[in-house]
Structures are given as structure tokens and as C-alpha cells.
Amino acid sequence: MALPIRTKRLDIPIPGVPAQTVSEGKPPAHVALLTRDYWKMQPVLQVEAGDAVKRGTLLFKDGQSGVLYTAPGAGTVVKIHHDPSGMPIALVIELNAREQAGTPEERDFQPFHSFPLRDLALCTGRDIKALLLESGLWTALRTRPFGHVADPRIESFALFINAMDTEPLAPSMDVVAADRAEDLSIGALAVSKLTNGYVFYCKAAGARIIPPPNIGVMVRDFPGTHPHGTVGVQIHQLEPAGRTRPIWHLGVQDVLAIGALIRTGRLDVSRIVALSGPGMVQPRLIRTRLGASLAEITTGELHPGLHRIISGSILNGRAVIGGDEAYLGRYHQQVCVLPETPGPGSMLRRGMMSMLSPFRRGKPWELSTGHSLNALTILPLGWYEQVFPLAIPVTHLLSALQRRDYAEVEALGGLELDEEDVALCSYVCPENIDFGRLLREALTALQGGSAS
Amino acid sequence: MSGLQLIYPPHVRDGVLRSRVLIAECLALAPFAVVALAFDPAPRIASILGVILVAAGAVEGLFAVVQKRRWDPRCIFSGLLFVSMLSPSVPLGQAAVCMALGTVVSKKRFGSARLNCLHPALTAYAALICFFPASQAGVRTGTVEELIVWEGAFAVAAGLGAMGLLRAGLRNGRIMAALFIGFLGGMIASFVFAGFDVWPDRIAGLCFAGVFLMADPYTGPFTRPSQWIFGLGTGILMAIFPAAMPASPEVFFLLLLLCNALAPVMDDYVVARHKEQLKLPPQRSLV
Numbered sequence: 001m002a003l004p005i006r007t008k009r010l011d012i013p014i015p016g017v018p019a020q021t022v023s024e025g026k027p028p029a030h031v032a033l034l035t036r037d038y039w040k041m042q043p044v045l046q047v048e049a050g051d052a053v054k055r056g057t058l059l060f061k062d063g064q065s066g067v068l069y070t071a072p073g074a075g076t077v078v079k080i081h082h083d084p085s086g087m088p089i090a091l092v093i094e095l096n097a098r099e100q101a102g103t104p105e106e107r108d109f110q111p112f113h114s115f116p117l118r119d120l121a122l123c124t125g126r127d128i129k130a131l132l133l134e135s136g137l138w139t140a141l142r143t144r145p146f147g148h149v150a151d152p153r154i155e156s157f158a159l160f161i162n163a164m165d166t167e168p169l170a171p172s173m174d175v176v177a178a179d180r181a182e183d184l185s186i187g188a189l190a191v192s193k194l195t196n197g198y199v200f201y202c203k204a205a206g207a208r209i210i211p212p213p214n215i216g217v218m219v220r221d222f223p224g225t226h227p228h229g230t231v232g233v234q235i236h237q238l239e240p241a242g243r244t245r246p247i248w249h250l251g252v253q254d255v256l257a258i259g260a261l262i263r264t265g266r267l268d269v270s271r272i273v274a275l276s277g278p279g280m281v282q283p284r285l286i287r288t289r290l291g292a293s294l295a296e297i298t299t300g301e302l303h304p305g306l307h308r309i310i311s312g313s314i315l316n317g318r319a320v321i322g323g324d325e326a327y328l329g330r331y332h333q334q335v336c337v338l339p340e341t342p343g344p345g346s347m348l349r350r351g352m353m354s355m356l357s358p359f360r361r362g363k364p365w366e367l368s369t370g371h372s373l374n375a376l377t378i379l380p381l382g383w384y385e386q387v388f389p390l391a392i393p394v395t396h397l398l399s400a401l402q403r404r405d406y407a408e409v410e411a412l413g414g415l416e417l418d419e420e421d422v423a424l425c426s427y428v429c430p431e432n433i434d435f436g437r438l439l440r441e442a443l444t445a446l447q448g449g450s451a452s
Numbered sequence: 453m454s455g456l457q458l459i460y461p462p463h464v465r466d467g468v469l470r471s472r473v474l475i476a477e478c479l480a481l482a483p484f485a486v487v488a489l490a491f492d493p494a495p496r497i498a499s500i501l502g503v504i505l506v507a508a509g510a511v512e513g514l515f516a517v518v519q520k521r522r523w524d525p526r527c528i529f530s531g532l533l534f535v536s537m538l539s540p541s542v543p544l545g546q547a548a549v550c551m552a553l554g555t556v557v558s559k560k561r562f563g564s565a566r567l568n569c570l571h572p573a574l575t576a577y578a579a580l581i582c583f584f585p586a587s588q589a590g591v592r593t594g595t596v597e598e599l600i601v602w603e604g605a606f607a608v609a610a611g612l613g614a615m616g617l618l619r620a621g622l623r624n625g626r627i628m629a630a631l632f633i634g635f636l637g638g639m640i641a642s643f644v645f646a647g648f649d650v651w652p653d654r655i656a657g658l659c660f661a662g663v664f665l666m667a668d669p670y671t672g673p674f675t676r677p678s679q680w681i682f683g684l685g686t687g688i689l690m691a692i693f694p695a696a697m698p699a700s701p702e703v704f705f706l707l708l709l710l711c712n713a714l715a716p717v718m719d720d721y722v723v724a725r726h727k728e729q730l731k732l733p734p735q736r737s738l739v
Contacts (some may be wrong), residue, residue, distance in 0.1 A: 014464065036458070256487045310463055319459040338463055379470060380668045382624045385676075393723050395674040419461075426462045431471045434460055 016277040020096030025286030028296040037330035039148040056110030056267040072290040076106035115265040125193040140254030144241035147420035157199035158239040164204040165253040167313035169276035183259030189215045211302025232421040279307040279337030290426035294326040310336040315423040387424035403440040481618040482607035502685040511555040533573035548581040581702040606656035614663040627683040634687020646695035653736030654694045678718030
């Protein structure tokens with residue numbers, strides 16, 4: 001029996017819905033690998049600025065789990081950004097001319113020792129794991145609880161392929177995976193060998209593209225409304241995660257990349273992302289590449305004015321101050337552009353409307369990019385319950401997060417969550433509390449507790 | 453490196469803020485206040501209101517300084533509610549002292565979801581009838597027909613406020629519905645045992661308490677089962693109280709305060725059960 005899903009539908013009426021047709025994006029000249037995409041990673045640099053790299057060359061190694069992070073394109077390492085503590089946070093590669101033109105040659109690809117595999121049907125999970133680790137595609141697998149890259153030294157309890165995206169302005173996975181049936185079936189079969197548990201393929205009800213039925217992957221339908229497309233909801237419903245029950249998950253674009261890798265031996269770094277939002281001239285899907293420079297792929301695509309370019313969705317994406325150094329996140333499927341300036345209308349009208357705003361819920365006239373962390377306390381108006389889909393007493397959970405009572409967070413089931421699961425709570429919070437950041441603090445503390 | 457400083461999500465927000473919530477609540481209270489002023493246009497109301505708002509605001513300000521946080525404007529709404537409960541003849545000093553006391557007692561530790569498990573206005577009222585019982589003598593006069601008309605007007609005003617609050621999502625529909633159902637059940641029981649004549653002069657207080665005090669999301673329970681239990685229980689008690697204790701209407705508010713205090717207990721029970729269930733092996737749902 002499925003656990004009840006309790007979310008009421010919440011429409012976020014934001015303009016700039018992308019047309020669901022794929023076109024070629026502007027080719028980026030720079031790509032980057034961002035360590036912020038990978039929680040708990042302890043990067044050990046394997047290259048220096050100025051080194052020439054191929055697509056698939058080792059860049060970082062995780063000092064703890066041994067996961068390898070490889071170059072998403074052939075070219076030259078031009079810059080390595082460090083945070084104030086000296087930890088590398090971004091490694092920028094300037095692509096060579098062939099990569100920029102989209103016609104890389106054999107010499108631009110790093111050959112992998114683990115390739116070719118034997119007949120895929122006879123391969124073991126260990127063979128697949130070795131190839132994924134060596135190619136850097138292992139980083140596609142993330143784990144619940146804690147939301148970091150899967151630790152190859154442990155076994156997962158189940159594996160989820162998330163073939164839907166219900167975030168506002170997201171691309172349709174039917175369009176993304178169209179014409180790649182072979183890669184999907186190879187990739188799904190390969191990842192299904194990584195676990196002894198169940199493998200679920202979660203798709204939107206009505207989505208047409210599914211893996212072939214004879215490879216042991218169970219297809220499950222979810223409503224196409226947010227947040228049912230988030231993997232947290234799917235895991236919670238089908239196979240709840242816990243400290244002793246690590247669950248791995250990955251997106252369907254990574255399954256396609258794994259399929260392409262096993263088929264060709266080459267690292268596939270193409271990504272279909274949605275260019276969307278009110279700041280975009282022509283919102284649509286484009287084919288671009290992992291880690292692409294956002295400034296470069298959005299050149300000529302924006303309305304005039306000051307914008308915030310977000311990698312990921314408006315609810316859970318990431319923007320940086322100084323947009324020139326922004327790059328597409330590892331797990332992001334959209335680039336959303338919002339105007340930084342307030343909406344139209346006189347000050348008097350804005351003031352009047354803001355006073356009446358509680359009576360206009362569901363039709364927010366103002367979607368602000370403004371931010372306040374000066375929170376008083378959470379307001380238990382029942383709105384969190386309306387947008388939080390999991391069977392967890394959410395007001396108590398958010399209160400525990402705010403009080404930093406981490407034992408309570410774990411006792412209430414907070415380990416199952418990730419930032420994206422509480423993003424809607426932050427959206428409706430009248431105090432503008434950033435629960436995602438509080439949750440990450442809690443998870444970091446709780447994980448430290450488990451290691452000691 | 454400043455060039456890579458992150459801006460955190462969410463990048464858009466619902467336009468509803470705490471201050472706007474407060475304005476909406478005050479607007480919802482307005483019809484009731486208008487009827488109350490029309491019923492008894494006492495010129496002292498303005499001075500009572502002023503004194504109470506100053507007292508509540510000052511105590512809240514003191515808490516804000518000590519706890520190093522912002523001043524919570526919600527004390528204004530609590531003050532308005534308290535004024536609505538008072539008889540116009542109440543001495544100013546007593547009202548101010550009780551409001552300050554109510555704010556102090558009901559304010560719990562900062563950051564807790566159970567911010568006020570006791571409603572500040574109810575607590576202030578309880579303090580008033582405990583320490584200064586003579587101040588709250590009944591003031592309603594007039595024929596039974598007049599009273600029924602006035603009580604009807606109060607009920608309509610509270611109903612309008614309830615509709616506005618429900619539309620704005622500032623009152624929990626579940627608690628409201630449970631209160632109403634419980635109230636109806638209790639009323640039928642009290643008719644059977646006590647007859648109709650205890651009713652007419654209580655409607656205003658009951659509507660006010662149901663809409664503005666007991667359905668208050670800050671002081672009510674947060675989990676779904678306890679919201680039903682809380683609403684039903686409070687509704688029944690509110691209905692049978694006038695029949696059970698017709699002589700002392702002030703005690704009615706103490707009863708509500710008791711219900712308030714029990715809300716977190718119900719929540720704790722539900723949450724404890726949830727935690728126990730989490731310890732069990734999870735239920736698979738493969739079919």
C-alpha cells in the first residue's frame with residue numbers, strides 16, 4: 001500500500017515556460033567542475049592550472065571514498081578557484097577548438113581501461129562499477145540519506161532512476177530521452193546491476209518513454225505535479241531510506257550517458273537543459289554540455305536589464321554573484337533567468353497589493369528575488385503541511401531544524417530529506433526562512449555523528 | 453572568493469510576509485469590532501486600546517531586546533483580541549497589567565514551533581478575572597429580542613471574519629470544521645438537557661472565541677489527528693458550557709485556556725507515535 005501523498009497543488013505562475021522542442025545551444029568555450037555539487041567531497045587535485053586534459057581525464061579524487069571526478073571536455077585547465085580555507089571549489093577548462101565546434105576527435109577522448117565490457121548481460125555489478133568510476137560517471141549516483149555521491153564501498157538497498165522533472169519551467173523527459181531508446185535500455189540494465197535490491201524507474205503518469213520490460217526495472221507512475229517528481233517523494237513512497245538503508249538514485253540523462261559510454265567507450269557529456277524564465281527571450285530546450293558556462297550559453301538570449309541567472313530551478317537552483325563565473329550544475333536540467341528588479345506598478349499599488357496579499361494566495365502577484373534571513377520564528381499557519389508531500393509532521397521538523405535540534409530532526413525522519421524536499425516550504429514561508437540551508441547543516445552534523 | 457559567492461534558493465517567494473499576515477488578521481477582525489462598537493459605543497474603548505497596545509508592545513519589545521530578535525508585530529493583534537473581550541468599564545491600569553502579564557506568560561522560548569501554547573489574549577483575560585474579578589461584571593442590557601438581533605449581528609461579523617481568514621489560509625479549515633461539528637453536537641446535547649433559554653446572550657462570545665481564539669494556528673495543534681480531536685473537543689465544551697455553568701460566564705475563557713494548554717500534549721502524542729513507527733521496518737509498496 002502506498003503512503004498517502006498529501007500535497008495540494010501549488011501553482012507558481014511564472015512566465016517563461018520553455019517550448020518543449022530541442023535546439024542546439026550556443027557552444028560554450030568554458031566548462032567547469034564544481035565541487036559544490038558534491039557534498040562531503042574531499043577533493044584531492046590531480047591537475048594544475050595550465051595542464052592539457054582530455055575528455056575523461058582525472059581531475060579530482062575524493063580523498064575519502066575514492067570516487068574519481070573527470071574532465072567534462074578536452075582542452076586546458078585555465079583556472080582553479082579556491083575558497084578562503086584553500087579548498088578547491090571550481091576547476092575551469094577552456095575547451096579546445098574541436099570540442100567547441102562539437103566535432104571532437106579520437107585524441108580528445110581519454111581511453112578507459114575498463115572498456116570494453118564483456119557482453120552486458122553477463123557483466124557483473126563490479127565490472128559496471130569499475131567503468132563508471134574510471135570514467136567519472138559514478139558521480140551521477142547520489143545517495144539518500146545525506147545526498148552526497150554514492151560511496152562505492154557500500155551496497156545500496158535500492159536504486160531509483162528519476163525520469164521526471166516537475167520543478168517549475170522544467171524540461172519534459174519524454175523530449176529529453178526521445179530517440180535514445182538504445183542508450184536508455186543499455187544504461188538501465190547496467191545500473192540495475194549495481195544493487196541487489198529493487199530498481200525503480202519513476203516517470204510521470206502518461207510519459208511514453210520507458211526502459212524495456214525484461215531487464216528487471218520496475219516502472220512506477222507519479223502525478224506530474226510538483227513535488228511528486230522529486231526523488232525524495234518517490235523514495236519515501238516506494239522504499240524509504242534510513243541510516244542502515246542507503247538508497248541510490250540518478251537522473252535519466254545520466255542513465256542515457258551511461259548507456260552511451262557502454263556502447264561507445266566515450267564519455268557523453270551532452271545535456272538537454274531548459275532555458276526558461278521571464279528574462280529569456282526565447283524559452284526553449286537546448287542541447288548543451290555538462291558544466292557549461294552560463295554566461296556563454298545565454299549570450300544573446302536575455303532581455304535587457306539586470307538578471308539573476310540560476311543553474312537549476314527557481315525553487316532549488318543556484319546562482320552566483322558575478323554571473324561570469326557561473327556554470328551549469330552537475331545535476332541541473334534547467335537554466336532560469338529572473339529579473340532582479342521589482343515588478344511593474346507604482347509604489348502605492350505595490351503597497352496596497354502587498355497588504356492584501358494573504359487574500360490572494362495562490363496568485364502571488366510578486367515573485368521576489370529578494371531575500372531575508374532575519375527570521376523571527378516559523379509561523380505554524382498550516383501552509384507547510386499543504387506543500388510538503390511526505391508523511392512527516394513538517395511543522396515539528398522545521399521547528400527542530402530552526403532550533404538546530406538535530407536528534408529531533410533524525411527522530412522525525414529528516415534523514416530522508418534533501419534540500420529540494422523543503423524548497424516549497426521556503427517558498428511559502430512568510431518569514432522567508434531558508435530551510436534548505438538549515439537542513440544541509442543538520443545533515444552535515446548528523447553525518448558527522450554517524451562517522452564518529 | 454567573492455566571484456563565486458553563492459545566492460541561495462529559493463529564488464522566488466510567495467508574496468505573503470509576517471507583517472502582511474498581521475494586516476489580514478486585523479482586517480478580518482474589523483467587522484466584529486464595528487458591530488461591537490455599534491452595540492456599545494463606549495468612548496473609553498480608545499483609551500483602553502491605547503493602554504493595552506502600549507503594554508503589549510513594550511513587553512514584546514523587552515523580550516525582543518533580551519532574546520536578540522526582531523519585535524513581533526503580532527502582539528498588536530493579541531491586544532486587539534483582548535480589548536474585544538473586555539467590558540468597557542474595566543480600569544485602565546488593570547487592563548495594562550493583565551495584558552503585560554499575559555504576554556510574558558504566554559511567550560515561550562524563541563524558535564520553538566510551540567511559540568505560544570497559551571494564547572496571550574486568553575492568558576491576559578484569565579489574569580484579569582483571577583486578580584480583578586469585579587472588573588468584568590456583565591454589561592449586556594436590553595430585551596431578549598434586542599439581544600438576539602445583536603447576537604446575530606455578532607455571529608454574522610465573526611462569520612465574515614472567518615471566511616476572510618479561511619480564504620487567506622490564516623485559519624486551519626480542519627480545526628474550524630471540527631469546532632463547528634463539535635459545537636453543533638454539544639449544542640444539541642445542551643438543548644436536550646437545559647433548554648434554549650441559556651443561549652441568546654452567549655452567541656457573540658462563542659463565535660468570537662471559535663473564530664479568533666481557538667482556531668488560532670499559533671496556539672492550536674499542528675498535526676492532523678490532533679487538530680480534529682482539539683477542534684471537536686473544544687467545540688463540544690464550548691457548546692455545553694453555557695448550559696452547565698450559566699452563572700459564571702467568565703470561567704468560559706479559562707476553559708478555552710485549558711484546551712489551549714492541551715493542544716501541545718495532543719501533538720506530542722501524535723509525533724511520538726510517528727517516531728515509533730519510523731523505528732519499525734518500513735512498509736514496502738511494490739504493488
